[in-house]
Amino acid sequence: MARTFGRRELIRGLGIGLVAAPFVDLLARPRSSRAAGGGTATRLVVFFSPNGTVPAHWTPGGGEADFTFAPGSILEPLEEIRDQLTIVSGLDFFGADNHEGGMAAMLTAKGAVGHESGGMSLDQYVAKELAAPTRFASLELGVQTSAWGGNNQTRMSYSAPGQFVTPDDDPAHVYSRLFGDFVGGDDAAAKIKARRARVVDLLVDEAGDLRRRLGAEERPKLDAHLEALAQVEQGLAGGGLGCALPDAPAALSPYDNSAFPDVGKVQMDLLATALACDMTRVASIQWSHTVSPMVPSWLGISDGHHSLSHIDDSNVAGVANFVAAERWFAEQFAYFVGKLAATPEPGGDGTMLDNTLVLWAKEMGDSRAHVCKGVPFVLAGGAGGYLSPGRHLSFPGESHGKLLVSICQAMGLTNESFGDPAYGTGPLSGLSA
């Protein structure tokens, strides 16, 4: 035990606070950063689909409560979950435009070191502040996000400025990561976990040795490695599964274009199960990435999504294809939200969706103009009472950083700004119930 203690001291001493902290200080951690009282969500899920939108085909009609989806419009497939939605239109990303800029600003609002959110993305910031006693501080699932590797087009989650968090595109690996330990039963799982923790002990010592041989420029690599080991260790903590072990998903080829819908569905199912099993409270599912070359061939469309997204109105058939692709993403969103709505809240009242906030985010507004003005957002779920869904709200010209503040507050956090505060502080007024 003395050995383990020494190692944790080492981690803490190295300044690996972000992820190690929830583990080290789980019980002692003061929760002052969470707002008192009820009306907050338990879980946050970010759902991303790429390449902006065509506002004319996205924006609902009608008013705040009596909003309508025009026949054939992008959001029409959400009709069945209409009462669970808070649709937010009109927000701008300040200081960002274009594919790459939008992708980077979408969940960070241009944050940097020194800002309240420290340049983290919404999901990473909330995960850190919540410090939930779950196996995973956050889970990042992807659907064909990484065929181009990691870069400013393919990543949306940031653990720090410039530090991408990589989504897992492979359902088979997601399954083994979430449930692999439990396949042999709880006792066997406990023994394996103890051994793995023992190996992590050793690896931390080894990484510390190598770190000491390096100059200051190179040490951050080993710091990142030590932080990764702390995350692994967090995943090894905890007892039994606490929910039914799901079946392993069928084998899929994660980067086969025609498998895109199947991979996506399995990832959504795994994510819903992980949430139901309380393996994490914060998650994201990222469908492809900005400038996505994905071809919606299963819809009979043969152009790539990025090309489709830039087609102007003179090409009516082309725009119709883009709208069809966007409607397909709306169907996926409805499926995932519907799944949470159909799952009772574990150990509580109502459904999981009641206590969850699902955010459908995009990286641009009108894709034909490459601009991040009027970027569309769809929120789903009751967020534990923070939201009163069934509304469409428009905030023309407001910074989307305020929406991110609202979401943090929905999660019970008390930060007053998200991202660069020069673009605005405080939550969106009128969004909360």
Add this chain to the structure above:
Amino acid sequence: MKTMTSLSTPPGDPTSSRPRRPLRGRALLLSLGFAAAALAGCNGGDEDETTSCPSDQEYFERHVWGPVLSTRCAGCHNAEGLAKDSRMVLWGDDQEGYIEHNMEVTLPLARELIGDSSLFLLKPSNEHADGHKGGEILTRDNPEFAALEQWVARATGTYACDEEEDALTCDANGAGARRVRRLDHREYKQSVDDLLGAPVELGVSFAPDNVVDGYTNNAAALKVSGLLAEQYREAAETMADVLVTDLNSHLPCDPVGDGEEACAADFIDDFGGRAFRRPLTDAERSRYLGLYSEVAEEDGFAEGIRWTTAAILQAPGFLYRTELGQATGDGNYALTPHELASELSYLILGAAPDASLRALADDGSIADPEVLEAEAERLLADPRAEANVLRFADEWLGLDRLDLVTRDPMLYPELDESIRAAMKGEAHRFVADVFAGGGSLSDLLTSSTSFMTPELATYYGQSASGDADPEGFIRVERSKGAGAGILTHGATLTTHALPTSSSPIHRGLLVRERFLCQHMPPPPPSVDASPPPVDPDLSTRERYSQHSEDATCAGCHQLIDPLGFAFEGFDAVGRHRVLDGVHPIDDSGEILHTASSDGTFTGVAELAGLLAASEEVHACYVDQWSRFVLGTADPGDLACARDELLDAFTESEGRLDSLVLALVRSPYFRLRTGEIAELPDDSGSGSDTDSDGSSDGSGGSDSDGNASDSGDSGDSGDSGDSGDSGGDEPDAPEGIEVMINVDSMWPAGECDTVTITNTSGAAITWYALLDLPGALVNNWNSIASAEGDRTRFVGEAYNASVEPQQSTSFGFCLEY
């Protein structure tokens, strides 16, 4: 150095300029690939005057206008563009006096301070309170941004020229940066396959790494995330399972006969030593033995080995290449023999050292430059070297996307999986053939030789006959007009096209970015960037030409599309065509805006000919290859190897394999420079003091696998000159001149090469009596024996005698 004063100091508070950040590693040139300027190399300035400082106009033209304003800004900031009403309206290079005009336009903007930053910096970084209509053009960490900062410094009179010289200079005497390189996913796979003696299923696909400049092995980007750490664990446990299912074949010992604990220790030394590419330190050894013992006590020998294996395969010593060197005392670090072996093997094979290389590291002889070079030659001839060459080609040219690019199956039903595989096989065989045959960059661009399966030949409409290799590929001379060189391979053409048509933009960008090393910005926001819809009444060229007529687009697209039009004789799936639909092909075009390669052409063969003759393209290739093999995009670091590489490349007329040997001979390969690791300190009180000691010793002092009893002979070495000490006998026979060259030195030892030259008129059987400053670890090309305080070296049978006016050499390594 001198401070520039040729630009008058602006009005206003002179103290308001903020301190500049250090410039090392943020250099200005090659990121943008203005290769002609870069050819000036480490001196960065006029050859005959190393202290020269470019004039403001030279600086503006070369660093501000050329790489930044002309490509990234002038598209909008021109008299007709989107930014025609802004305060920065630039003239194009077709207007008389454009440099002077553009320089004048930028000066007031550079001097306008908002807060503590210049307007000229706030706008392109999109940090201005009113935003920048063009969005973020440059991030502050972009090396090009440094050029703008320098320009502001010149404009505001806060500029000292020596800083710029620093930025452009390799200030490390050619030594490489002292860093760790995490194994990339391919190196990892190759390394574990070699460790286990056979290709092994990892059971998990690793999270793709961050890509820098198209390369997946950039050392700065290769980190271990939480996700990857879990995947490493999963793979390591899978491989440990594989190992224990055939345990005896992996043990260097017999657990029954030798005892389990002793055998486990042997296994840890053997397997761990191969995994870490060096002998384990004492601290490491005891850690793994501790893990083994804990597990074995509960679950027996095999389980103990299993978990020990799983730990070794997740250890930093395995996952990171740690060619960090040992301090030489002059600010550099020299690679140890084991580090040299590892560096060489990963450079050429993308794999850990094999048994013979390990032996040369164990006895230290790899430190002998001749041995090192001979090993480089051996590895280059090894069939395994091909995979690394192909990997570079794939990433350089984007061919790795061939499996993934989507084509409309209604339009291109012939492009099935087997054709794609054959295209990849064609490109790979071609590249491998050029490389292995001592071919050049020009051959790569222009050779009409290719390799096709009969099926692929039919697909291209090419006749192919002759002997096929085991995979069915036949060497083919492509018929005239059907394309030549890598640019016209199906793999290249198909990866650079759209689902429903060819793409002059993708193909033009390939040439501009990967052969001319000029990076193009994305289209600015607020312009209509929709691709021209397919229109049967227009050819692809006509659609794109119309599309780019708009002045806002033309600024950039004139640099892209005319290159891409060269490829219009090939469709979206790599087939030669004479009609685009019903339209005749026009594949004429022009190379614009290069330092020395501008010119017109018709068709891709002529374009390839221009590229093959271009100095810029050669410099670009060297840069691309360097980024890949050195795993860095840091211009300051790249500059340290560039001169040697460019010289060798030029001298060999672009021979591709010349770069490998040039690098191996260079100081960059053997030496490292970097901050000295500071000791501890921030890492918690006093734990692990043992590991500090051992980590220092993890390299050189272990060169014979044994770190003991090294210390005491140090005193005897001070005399250095071996002449007078010891007996009466002279250090060498009359007529023999002895020259000692220290090849590498580290705190615990050194390796030297000694050259024996016969200056007389008759053959001499030589000897050399040397007073060595340490204990002899090993020697080669000689036989050594102790003789008092000195060591007598005589030749082996083959070099014992030196002919008149000839020389021979031998070498040795010492431990102090």
